[in-house]
Amino acid sequence: MDKEASPEEEAAFLANKDQCIPCQEGYELETSLKKAIKEKCTSKCPDELFTRIKEKLFLLIILISILIPLFC
Amino acid sequence: MTMDVQVENEIDPSPHARQIFEKEFMPHLDAMYNFALRLTNDEDDAQDLVQDTCLKAYRFINSFEPGTYAKAWLFRILKNNFINDYRKKSRGPSKVEFxxxxxxxxxxxxxxxxxxxxxxxxxxxxxxxxxxxxxxxxxxxxxxxxxxxxxxxxxxxxxxxxxxxxxxxxxxxxxxxxxxxxxxxxxxxxxxxxxxxxxxxxxx
The missing domain is CATH 1.10.10.10 (Winged helix-like DNA-binding domain superfamily/Winged helix DNA-binding domain)
Structure with missing residues (x-):
């Protein structure tokens, strides 16, 4: 599910899964939960934060560009 | 003042550093905000945490190796920032139903x-x-x-x-x-x- 199993481990699991109802249900539940988290729990960064970070960084760079020659 | 100058001297104001920041770091802003929001449970704290993380990432930009996974590097800074500065003040989870x-x-x-x-x-x-x-x-x-x-x-x-x-x-x-x-x-x-x-x- 997390793409961490080796090809052999994955093949063994998939072969076993079809003959084991609890394994199937567990796999379906885990997969659904992972999918639901991925699809339903995302938030977009507010545009103003993007702008604020760029402004702060720009000011900082200007400030440093002025200050460094004074102290070197 | 001495302290400020020392800190500021660590920051690389070169166009190259800015280019790395824009190209490698900024595309991960949504993911960083989402992670910060889940950690702090508060929109204002999440914004502050992301901003601090970005400024810290820029400060240490010379230790970032271009071509390596910027997102993982940024998330590590964000996590450390949260543990060190935000964990104590972050709002608790909603406790009504969960x-x-x-x-x-x-x-x-x-x-x-x-x-x-x-x-x-x-x-x-x-x-x-x-x-x-x-x-x-x-x-x-x-x-x-x-x-x-x-x-x-x-x-x-x-x-x-x-x-x-x-x-x-x-x-x-x-x-x-x-x-x-x-x-x-x-x-x-x-x-x-x-x-x-x-x-x-x-x-x-």
Missing amino acids: EWVEQSFAGEDDPEPSHQADLHAETVNEMLGDEITKAIQALPVDFRMIIILCDLEEFSYEEMAKILNIPIGTVRSRLHRARALLKDSLATYAKSKGYKADTLSGND
Whole structure:
């Protein structure tokens, strides 16, 4: 599910899964939960934060560009 | 003032540094904000945390190796920033409907939560994002982090071990435990709200 199993481990699991109802249900539940988290729990960064970070960084760079020659 | 100058001297104002920042770091702003929001449970704190992380990342930009995974590097800074500066003041999770998660949690070595068998894939598919988000936010922070890193951001176990500074074996066990707690929480919630009552086993 997390793409961490080796090809052999994955093949063994998939072969076993079809003959084991609890394994199937567990796999379906885990997969659904992972999918639901991925699809339903995302938030977009507010545009103003993007702008604020760029402004702060720009000011900082200007400030440093002025200050460094004074102290070197 | 001496301190300020010392700190500022560490910052690289070159166009190259700015280019790396724009090209490598800024595309991950949405993911960073989402992670910060899940950690702090507060929009203002999340914005401050992301801003601090970006400025810190710029300050240490010379230690970033271009071509390596910028997102993992940024998430590690964000996580450290959260632990050092924000954890104490962050708001607690919503405790109205999900407080059983806190009650049931005592440590990573606890036995498995008891309600997992009551949760079915169809129930999860029916749930709203808000309900799942609340359940995640009610998890203790170490479990919340690993769920977000793995299921939302799709980091590998090795990347998560580096971000969280824990052995890969701990990543596996913590993830297993976090998922068990989350399923337990959602099963209890689903039952209380009458989700797919016919598919619930009714065991308590």
